[in-house]
Amino acid sequence: MLRKGQQKRFLAIHEYLSMDLLKRYGVNIPKGSVARTPQEAYEVTQKLGKEDAVIKAQVLAGGRGKGVFDSGLKGGVKTVSSPAESKKFAEQMLGYKLITKQTGPAGKICNAVFIAERKFLRHEYYFAILQDRTSQGPVIVASSQGGVDIETVAAEDPDAIIKLPIDIDIGLTVEDAKALADKLGLSPRVTDDAADLFLKLYKLFIEKDATQVEINPLAESVENEVLAMDAKINFDDNAYFRQKDIFALRDTSQEDPREVEAAKYNLNYIGLEGQIGCLVNGAGLAMSTMDIIKLHGGEPANFLDVGGGATAEQVTEAFKIISSDPHVTAILVNIFGGIMRCDIIAKGVIQATSELNLNLPVIVRLQGTEVTAAKRLIQESGLRIISCDDLDDAAKKSVQISQIVKLAREAQIDVKIEIPN
DSSP states (O other), rough: BTTTOOSSSEEOOOOOHHHHHHHHHTOOOOOEEESHHHHHHHHOOOOEEEEEEEEOOSOOSSGGGGGGEEEBBOSEEEEEHHHHHHHHHHHHHHHEEEEETTTTTTTTTOOOEEEEEOEEEEEEEEEEEEEETTEEEEEEEESSSEEEESHHHHOOGGGEEEEEEEOTTOOOOHHHHHHHHHHTTGGGGHHHHHHHHHHHHHHHHHHHTTEEEEEEEEETTTOEEEEEOEEEEEEEEEGGGGGHHHTTOOOOOGSSHHHHHHHHOOOOEEBSSSEEEESSSSEEEEEHHHHHHHHHHBSSSSEEEEEESSOHHHHHHHHHHHHSSSSEEEEEEEEEEESOOOHHHHHHHHHHHHHHHSSSSSEEEEEETTTTHHHHHHHHOOSEEEEEEEEEEHHHHHHHHHHHHHHHHTTTOOOOOOOOO
């Protein structure tokens, strides 16, 4: 039901920024730098002074290597053997959208490329530190099969996955780190280096409030180096107040613009693929509202939680965001007023409907604090707002009206919903 590439409840940063962060923590990585123009790509490759390099499109999505640019270039990761070749590939990457299995058909814009020295590897491994609900703390997930899709490895060969829960009060010990290196099958001569790298990654994970530190591949080179060849790091949104330097690295060009706009007004919005816009207070009630819409044969167009202290202005902004989705054919407002007063929501709905000259049908179900005053405001507004007392009835009406509007659009007919006196 969720769109590919949707916003998650964590911050993701580009690979080149993740690699810079690894370097600051003393993790061994290939030399490399970012480029934002084809000429910069030429200069970065030249500066590396290596015969072989790798150029990688910087988009926040997996599957870059098998992706396709709308420029026609196939593959977002390319090996190059000269500065001129780097420049050629950069010209076909920068400013174009990369479509991968995770982006969906819309793709994501590539505004930068990361160029790194090419290393020749003896073996590739997978290493990640995640927050694990089962063990209620960090867990290391590792495998001797790296450089490939780890989900495929887990599905086809579950025994190849190693899991090591970590007691957050104790942390990752040197003994456990060395034992993990042995279990993965790294050469005995690099066991200490691998253990040291694991410890540094765990320190980063804890100190930076990460939800994920993924290295794929972690590699042992022919020169007996242990290297983080790639990095994907996500951070807990709740840690913004103490990780402002990290959150300053956010790239909003990689996100749904509606979700970026919603965040400005402290609205929790996630775009979906349906036709019925939802405005609800509370995440649990929002999920229930989406479920009941589906029960009656409809599809929600979004998740939108206005929270418990929304103002009329926030409700207006929420309506702007919902109505900006061209697929929306009706809006369902479902509010249970506890902390949130129903009359505040009603004022916001009325204000938004008037200001936006909204042509979309609006179905409102209000219960709780100041509900009588809210219903009176809606009735006296004279606007085409359909008021319901029962959620099931409201959801059913939303689905039915949405279908009418959708059919009318397909027939290129304007339809106006009138409420009988």
